[in-house]
Amino acid sequence: MPTPEPDRDSPGVPGFRTWRGVYLFVFGCFLAVVLALAIFTHVFA
């Protein structure tokens, strides 16, 4: 069995110190995309 990895390791992404920050960013992107699609629907459909 391999050596367990630290679960709280740094994401190593500039601007993000924790994985929670990465997840929040991805969630924010998701909200932005859904909002953009809702606006797209409102404008064109």
Added chain:
Amino acid sequence: MSLVDWIVLLGTMVGIAAYGTWRTRHTSTLNTYLKGNHSTKWGTIGLSVMATQASTITYLSLPGQAYENGIAFVQNYFGLPLALILVCAVFLPIYRKLGVYTAYEYLGQRFDQKTRLLGAGLFLVQRGLQCGITIYAPAIILSTVFGWRLDLTIIFTGLLAVIYTVTGGSAAVNLTQKWQMAVIFGGMITAFIVLLAKLPSDATRIAGAMGKLQAVDFTPDLKLRYTFWSGLLGGFFLSLSYFGTDQSQVQRYIGGAALREGRLGLMFNAVFKIPMQFFIVMLGALLFVFYQFQPNTPVIFNQPAWQRQVQGPQGETFRALEQRHAVLHADKQAKIRAWVVAEKSGDPSAEAAARRSMLAAQAASNAVRQEARDALYQASPDARKTRDSDFVFMNFILTQLPHGAIGLLIAVMFASALSSKAGELNALGTTSTIDLWRHFRPLAADDEPRNVRNAKWFTAFWGLFAIGFALFVSFAENLIEALNIVASIFYPALLGVFIVAFFFRKVGGSAVFWAAIGAQAVVLAIFFIGKANPEHEIGYLWLNPIGCAACVLFSLGLQAWLPPAGPRASTA
């Protein structure tokens, strides 16, 4: 296809497969064969996850689906980013921590061996069937369009994937998927650019006015297949099952160089998957506008099948249908142009009247297309094996793209077939080896060369199984929906087992085992009752939360009656 197209097609396909086989020809340990060489970076994992999920059906069938029904299908992916965040935060660290080869090994450690076998069995059944659909889908379209023999097309595509997957295992799959995705992106962007250059300036407004651009629908109706709610909730559970418990995906991300690489690969998909799918469905919606302005838009896009009837003994009937469609199509064109003028005039009542007139023309045109489809299916039952919408994008490729680009787009279809099939075969071979072979032959578990040999044999077996299934199958559903329906029937109970494993520590193996069987029965009952009574049928995405919730509730209920679970390995 011209000589240039053939060179591009064969050079791309055989070249990538040969490169993957050659680079990974010395794979000899089970760990490397099943998980890759532990140096895989997040970019490769991200593309590999994307390539495994997006088969030819995504690129071939989805534009046709949007052509017919608009872009609402994109909502199917709304639950995906949220599911991937949960997989990253909970599932992936546990799999890495335990050092498992398969997700079902974890079930054996958390519960017992019968639950592990149930999980592996559910995976093997549904993924084995889907693997057949994955290989059948491009073959039926390409063989129809090019007049190739269907059986030979299936066998050629299937064997090519089997060869490099068997030879190099997971490392070969990751390596080839990266290059295949490059071909896919290049081809799809080329097609999109060509299409944009051919569209009128009012294309988006026309598509919207004709009901093709409803990307988000908040209607709370269980019977509608694609709404914001079914996409968010049903799509969340479907994605969670797929990315968290389906070995074909788990295998892509557990073998990364570090935990970070797997997580970033999944987050890459969480960010880019919805925009990518939006791009593909928009391609379909814009194809719809493009064909409204073509003077010779076919009444049926499966032209080879249609032309056989036009030139056959009932040709007069089919030619009459063509003529009626041509007249209605010209009338519709005029009505669309009138709507554009009315819309620009700024007079709301004139615009509304022109829109009604345009939609009536569209309905009349659709009625003749339906009549033509019925006539075709009656005269040629074989044509039922495909949906006409699956030929829309292929018709555009063959009639509108320059030579070279045609070969590139056909390469896209084969590359996506090979990449998803290779990922699936790799996972089927791994699960058969780890969860079946090593379980029933524990004394052979330490014989490394023998295990690698067995993994190769199992991979080859599943490849041949998929080819065999593809040779005898036919579908009434649009191909991409067929894939999702099969997944929605078999995933929910499996996901329920994993949810119980992660979040309900007091539930033991016997309770969750029988709960999963009960939940699977509930899902099958709902599905088949819906098929027998269409007025009671619910959108298939809802099967995912229903089946998963049933499994969790049954588990908790049964555990209350059964003796407390014995101590098992701690996992979280």
